[in-house]
Amino acid sequence: MIILKKRKCPECSGEMTPRLINLLYKREHCDLQVEVIGIPANVCIKCFYRIIPGKIAKYIDSLVDPIFQSQINQEEMLLPAPHIDIQFPAIERERRSYSDAG
Numbered sequence: 882m883i884i885l886k887k888r889k890c891p892e893c894s895g896e897m898t899p900r901l902i903n904l905l906y907k908r909e910h911c912d913l914q915v916e917v918i919g920i921p922a923n924v925c926i927k928c929f930y931r932i933i934p935g936k937i938a939k940y941i942d943s944l945v946d947p948i949f950q951s952q953i954n955q956e957e958m959l960l961p962a963p964h965i966d967i968q969f970p971a972i973e974r975e976r977r978s979y980s981d982a983g
């Protein structure tokens with residue numbers, strides 16, 4: 882489990898705050914979309930610049946990459962490309978550190 886460190890925004894040096902964000906993953910030449918819900922990230926309160934910890938970004942890539950690969954490898958279009966949601970539940974420890982942060 883990862884705890885987000887407090888840091889300044891690299892874009893505008895504004896205050897950053899830990900948040901759970903949603904991201905839509907897409908790939909070129911692939912109609913499939915994967916929405917990932919509940920990603921812990923630092924979000925700038927001024928310009929909304931977002932930083933996802935590297936380990937978390939890598940982990941999510943390792944989840945969604947095989948889904949895209951499987952879609953790309955389809956030789957025949959059997960069904961329209963699906964929309965896939967991956968949802969991470971909010972956990973107690975995170976909620977606590979979120980309220981500590983502000």
Ligand SMILES: [Zn+2]
Binds near residue numbers: 894
């Ligand atoms: Zn900023």
